[in-house]
Amino acid sequence: MKSTRAKIAVDAMGGDYAPGEIITGALRATEELEVDVLLVGDPEQIQPLMEASGSQNNPHLEVIPSEGVIEMSEEPMAALKQKRKASINVAMDMVKAGRAEAVVSAGHSGAAMAGALLRLGRLKGIDRPAIGAILPTMIAGKSVIILDAGAMVDCRPKFLEQFGLMGTVYSKYVLGNAEPKVGLLNIGEEPSKGNEASIRAHQLMTDNPQIPFVGNAEGRDVLSGKFDVIVCDGFVGNVILKFAEAVGEVLLDILKEELPRGLHGQVGSALLKPNLKRIKQRIDHAEHGGALLLGVDGICIISHGSSQAPSIYNAIRLAKDAIDEKVLTRLRSYSAGTEGLSVDSTVSTNL
Amino acid sequence: MKSTRAKIAVDAMGGDYAPGEIITGALRATEELEVDVLLVGDPEQIQPLMEASGSQNNPHLEVIPSEGVIEMSEEPMAALKQKRKASINVAMDMVKAGRAEAVVSAGHSGAAMAGALLRLGRLKGIDRPAIGAILPTMIAGKSVIILDAGAMVDCRPKFLEQFGLMGTVYSKYVLGNAEPKVGLLNIGEEPSKGNEASIRAHQLMTDNPQIPFVGNAEGRDVLSGKFDVIVCDGFVGNVILKFAEAVGEVLLDILKEELPRGLHGQVGSALLKPNLKRIKQRIDHAEHGGALLLGVDGICIISHGSSQAPSIYNAIRLAKDAIDEKVLTRLRSYSAGTEGLSVDSTVSTNL
Numbered sequence: 001m002k003s004t005r006a007k008i009a010v011d012a013m014g015g016d017y018a019p020g021e022i023i024t025g026a027l028r029a030t031e032e033l034e035v036d037v038l039l040v041g042d043p044e045q046i047q048p049l050m051e052a053s054g055s056q057n058n059p060h061l062e063v064i065p066s067e068g069v070i071e072m073s074e075e076p077m078a079a080l081k082q083k084r085k086a087s088i089n090v091a092m093d094m095v096k097a098g099r100a101e102a103v104v105s106a107g108h109s110g111a112a113m114a115g116a117l118l119r120l121g122r123l124k125g126i127d128r129p130a131i132g133a134i135l136p137t138m139i140a141g142k143s144v145i146i147l148d149a150g151a152m153v154d155c156r157p158k159f160l161e162q163f164g165l166m167g168t169v170y171s172k173y174v175l176g177n178a179e180p181k182v183g184l185l186n187i188g189e190e191p192s193k194g195n196e197a198s199i200r201a202h203q204l205m206t207d208n209p210q211i212p213f214v215g216n217a218e219g220r221d222v223l224s225g226k227f228d229v230i231v232c233d234g235f236v237g238n239v240i241l242k243f244a245e246a247v248g249e250v251l252l253d254i255l256k257e258e259l260p261r262g263l264h265g266q267v268g269s270a271l272l273k274p275n276l277k278r279i280k281q282r283i284d285h286a287e288h289g290g291a292l293l294l295g296v297d298g299i300c301i302i303s304h305g306s307s308q309a310p311s312i313y314n315a316i317r318l319a320k321d322a323i324d325e326k327v328l329t330r331l332r333s334y335s336a337g338t339e340g341l342s343v344d345s346t347v348s349t350n351l
Numbered sequence: 352m353k354s355t356r357a358k359i360a361v362d363a364m365g366g367d368y369a370p371g372e373i374i375t376g377a378l379r380a381t382e383e384l385e386v387d388v389l390l391v392g393d394p395e396q397i398q399p400l401m402e403a404s405g406s407q408n409n410p411h412l413e414v415i416p417s418e419g420v421i422e423m424s425e426e427p428m429a430a431l432k433q434k435r436k437a438s439i440n441v442a443m444d445m446v447k448a449g450r451a452e453a454v455v456s457a458g459h460s461g462a463a464m465a466g467a468l469l470r471l472g473r474l475k476g477i478d479r480p481a482i483g484a485i486l487p488t489m490i491a492g493k494s495v496i497i498l499d500a501g502a503m504v505d506c507r508p509k510f511l512e513q514f515g516l517m518g519t520v521y522s523k524y525v526l527g528n529a530e531p532k533v534g535l536l537n538i539g540e541e542p543s544k545g546n547e548a549s550i551r552a553h554q555l556m557t558d559n560p561q562i563p564f565v566g567n568a569e570g571r572d573v574l575s576g577k578f579d580v581i582v583c584d585g586f587v588g589n590v591i592l593k594f595a596e597a598v599g600e601v602l603l604d605i606l607k608e609e610l611p612r613g614l615h616g617q618v619g620s621a622l623l624k625p626n627l628k629r630i631k632q633r634i635d636h637a638e639h640g641g642a643l644l645l646g647v648d649g650i651c652i653i654s655h656g657s658s659q660a661p662s663i664y665n666a667i668r669l670a671k672d673a674i675d676e677k678v679l680t681r682l683r684s685y686s687a688g689t690e691g692l693s694v695d696s697t698v699s700t701n702l
Contacts, residue, residue: 138601138604138605140608150538153538153545153546154546154547185590186590187501187504187585187586187589187590194504194586195504195505195586196505198586218589218590218593219589219590219591219592219593219594219595219596219597220593220594220596220597221597222594222597223594223597223598223601224597224601232590234538235538235545235546235549235587236586236587236590238538238569238570239536239537239538239569239570239583239587239590239591240570240590240591240594241570242569242570242571243570243571243573243574243591243594243595244570244594244598245570245571246570246571246572246573246574246575247574247595247598250489250574250575251598251602253489254489254630255630257491258626258629258630259623259626259627259630260626261626261629262625262626264622264623264625264626265622265623265625265626267619267622268618268619268620268621268622268623268626269619269623270619271615271616271618271619271622272610272615272616272619272620272623274613274615274616275609275610275611275612275613275615275616275619276610278609278612279605279606279609279610
């Protein structure tokens, strides 16, 4: 393996379509991106699939043996401890041992999160990790990162502030927004609106010079493109994320059902096929890779359980972008500056 | 006025398009529905508009004079007390005095809610009111009611249980679902998932025989049609509702932008015009009337601030349905059965 390529450990056993689709997505990534993939899983299942695709000699793909997988029905912490050699544990170990720079998994997301916390630990200055989910906005080509999308269901105001900080770094360096706009998800624009946590978080974020805080964002603003980062607790974020994914599918279903009605509809739909495909791409969450686990001392991409090869490919690309942009180093400097909510100006001037 | 027609007080002064669009919507309602409308507002503004439309002699439309309106920027409680003759106060008084059976307003929703609580009071057995918003589902013709959509941002488990009860009554009698399925919005299907309030509410709703509780609903289930009633606190509900409305608009924008691209796109789009219109109708929230304020001792429909005539018409229809189906009487019997969370079997057998 060449040393300049990003090294990414992929959990080959996690997800509804593992290992087949995971392998296909990983293979494509090694071909199209500057990445080396450590495929973590059961060699007996993986090898035949690699041979069938003629990729057993792919120099950028290495199989790292693991035993077992954390099932969706298992309680993450207990299962992680019991199954020390489960694929997600081994993948995390690759990062801990410095053999990989990131982990991608479509398996049990709670287990991936707990595994990252156990094996990689938290970033200094960050009390709780957050899942950062990336959604398309109504402005073509522009994405928004929503965090937390499900890691912490009850958030203290300080956690929300830290989410704002992590979202800022991510938006700036990975999504390339030189001046990201950060919003706090709330039920109204006024600072006095919302529940206790959001009123206090509004104050904290306003007072933090490291966060380019614009103010409250309402539900209607999430996909408007007015904000680059949307901060919320994991309960609301999870509901919104799953809602958004489903809405995309609902809309595509409605299109499929209504457009071809009647003779005009059939002809018209046929003519519109390429345009409809582009619409699907703009809406489809598979095009937008996975979610990031932010706040742990390592890069982890949590993919959807239903991920197929294109999603895995996009998740690996996301991991590579985060590696290339030194997201961890930047997060470390930023978060060090917020410890105890004080701002260390020597750190911020380094950025 | 004939006494068999439903009598509905409409706040002619509330909303971005008041009074013009409100009057147009109300007029249409008197023509197409069995309703008498009490148009509450400034006669000097209303009369010329009615004359211009030739409806000054409409026997089903009566103007009730009011003075002033609660502005969006005003603090509801203070404004309601200061402006005793504001349109929303006078409209509520019509119900209190027995002259009308329902109120429809597109004005300051906080003021409408506070006004209803002040003047009509709470229903017995209901601790907090909820806004019930109706959204289309992916099953054509099937709607879902989401409550609370913004009345209470911090909810105790007992409030959520009561929302489940009110949603059941509404779904059963107004939306005509003989066996409504009630879900609790949460981040996972298992009863152990979620924050403290949702875990406890899950238990309360499971134990309440008056609620046809199915279990937790995730974000993706909201519009799936799997549930007829979705229960959540007002923070999450408000965010979801505004998100859903915006997503509909985003999609329509994407369609408008992408479909006509290229020559094929232009021809195809032209052929698809009627089908696109039907898609717009299925998605557009204006087609689904307003939201209901449930838990107060009167029927109140809170319309969107941006409501134009079609939304007002639909809101009046919604009010009429609620009147016709004796929603208040039914809510009273149901909620009486839950006082102290005990169930009065004599009440439930009456239903």
